[in-house]
Amino acid sequence: MPHTSVLADLRERVQRLEGRDARVRKALPFGVPEIDGRLPGGGLALGALHEVAGGGNGAVDGAAAALFTAGVAARTKGKVLWCVTRQDLFAPAIAQAGLAPGRVIFVEAGDERMLLACFEDGLRHGGLGAVVAEVAKLSMTASRRLQLAAEGSGTLALAVRRWRRQAEAADFGQPTASVTRWRVSVLPSRPLPVPGVGRSRWLLELLRSRAGECADFEVEACDAQGRLALPSTLADRSAAPQVAGRRAAG
Structure with a gap:
């Protein structure tokens, strides 16, 4: 009956506004079972908003x-x-993380307001793999608009939180409509058996996961295909006899 279809449509809209979309949302797995197992759907939900920030206020964690x-x-x-407001994104670095320059469309907005408008328009376009925006502040109202735009198109929305001033950093702790919230901090590189610099390592913190659990992971940084990895247990084992030998000598 017509009344039944109208009621079902209203219920679906309410569920979407509350973040409980009845439809099965596709996910982008990390390919690391320890991480994917903590996320509903086995990965980052597509058609959803996710936040990422550096663990500290310095440029290293921000990078x-x-x-x-x-x-x-x-x-x-x-x-x-x-989408950015500052021309300081280093394209060769993101290429090393698997994102080839030919795939990226850069948009420089004049201010935060214009940036959020470009972010939302990109999500509503529907023909993109992902939309990334470097934002300092993200209000609940703005994040809800972004979340609804992402849901409507199925596009992955990634908000990279960056701050010009120390006072803006506190905004990262405020509630938003994002499905997940991540924090990335730099750790010492994995030691090598020969002189050199090993693969970068990060402390990856899942601070918020809607319908999931919070967790933290020590991971090796993205490779040329954009994939993370857990630190090799073999490398840890090889170092263990040396440590034991030093203790015995002492």
């Missing part, structure tokens, strides 16, 4: 957050729209 985001975007299909 790690951008590389983590680039690795996620690299594993989607299609072009990636990356």
Whole structure:
């Protein structure tokens, strides 16, 4: 009956506004069971908003957050729209994280307001693999608009939180409509058996996961395909006899 269909439509709209979409949402797995197992659907939900920030206020952790985001975007299909307000994104670095320059469309907005408008328009377009925006502040109202735009098109929305001033960093702790919230901090590189610099390592913190659990992981940074990895247990084992030998000598 007509009344039944109208009621079903209203219920679906309410569920979407409350973040409980009845439809099965596709997910982009990390390919690391320890991480995917903590996320509903076995990966990052597509058609949803996700937040990423550096663990500290310095440029190093901020760069790690951008590389983590680039690795996620690299594993989607299609072009990636990356919105910024500052021309300081280093394209060769994100290429090393798997996101080839030919796939990225860069948009420079004049201010945060214009940035959020470009972010939302990109999500509503529907023909992109992912939309990334580097934002300092993200209100509940703005995040809800972005979340609904992502749901409508099925596009992955990635908000990289960046701050010009220390006072803006506190905004990252405020509630938003994002499905997940991540924090990335740089760890010392894995030691090598020969002189050199090993693969970068990060402390990856899942601070919020809707219908999931919070967790933290020590991971090796994105490779050329945008994939993370857990630190090799073999490398840890090889170092163990040396440590035991030093203790015995002492």
